[in-house]
Amino acid sequence: QVQLQQWGAGLLKSSETLSLTCAVYGGSFSDYDWSWLRQSPGKGLEWIGEINHSGSTNHNPSLKSRVTISVDTSKNQFSLKLSSVTAADTAVYYCARGETGMVRGVMVYWGQGTLVIVSS
Amino acid sequence: EIVMTQSPATLSVSPGERATLSCRASQSVSNNLAWFQQNPGQAPRLLIYASSTRATGIPARFSGSGSGTEFTLTISNLQSEDFAVYYCQQYNNWPRTFGQGTKLEIK
Numbered sequence: 001q002v003q004l005q006q007w008g009a010g011l012l013k014s015s016e017t018l019s020l021t022c023a024v025y026g027g028s029f030s031d032y033d034w035s036w037l038r039q040s041p042g043k044g045l046e047w048i049g050e051i052n053h054s055g056s057t058n059h060n061p062s063l064k065s066r067v068t069i070s071v072d073t074s075k076n077q078f079s080l081k082l083s084s085v086t087a088a089d090t091a092v093y094y095c096a097r098g099e100t101g102m103v104r105g106v107m108v109y110w111g112q113g114t115l116v117i118v119s120s
Numbered sequence: 121e122i123v124m125t126q127s128p129a130t131l132s133v134s135p136g137e138r139a140t141l142s143c144r145a146s147q148s149v150s151n152n153l154a155w156f157q158q159n160p161g162q163a164p165r166l167l168i169y170a171s172s173t174r175a176t177g178i179p180a181r182f183s184g185s186g187s188g189t190e191f192t193l194t195i196s197n198l199q200s201e202d203f204a205v206y207y208c209q210q211y212n213n214w215p216r217t218f219g220q221g222t223k224l225e226i227k
Contacts, residue, residue, distance in 0.1 A: 106211060110163035
């Protein structure tokens with residue numbers, strides 16, 4: 001059974017760096033893409049970016065300059081850093097497993113979500 | 121970026137009836153379209169991918185159709201647990217994008 005468990009700081013101040021980690025249990029870590037998404041009342045669901053086991057990434061251009069996604073294959077974990085946060089970055093952040101091959105981009109398994117609040 | 125537009129924003133349907141949700145892409149996404157269901161406080165749950173393929177464990181009353189820019193999610197014989205928010209998502213292009221959601225409520 002595949003499970004994604006995420007954690008990180010839930011309360012930040014403006015200009016700080018958001019940092020979240022997602023651990024993957026079950027399945028082959030190297031056979032999938034690993035994504036970060038977020039959901040806020042104002043912007044709905046937003047895909048932030050993805051990484052594969054070799055470290056190759058794709059990012060949403062709207063956030064690319066502030067986003068770093070990394071992977072630690074020895075721990076079956078991947079992480080998100082978002083720099084210079086503002087109140088607009090307040091959202092529930094999710095990690096997810098993306099399928100590869102013919103259905104690349106389909107996200108079946110998701111983490112439980114982490115509410116991140118940015119205060120000024 | 122491909123913009124996904126869902127309609128209606130809210131749909132009121134009685135249990136046992138059929139609900140039809142629409143999703144339009146600003147440019148062709150072929151059949152690379154997924155549908156998710158989300159309940160309050162929970163992560164989205166994949167229902168449909170490749171426009172019409174049900175994910176594992178999804179009941180047959182959920183069906184998807186369409187290709188190119190126009191897609192439909194149909195839920196037949198609505199059950200109480202089906203009243204939730206539904207999102208479409210394209211995975212044909214980067215960045216992956218979602219519609220703004222349709223809230224399916226009990227009439």
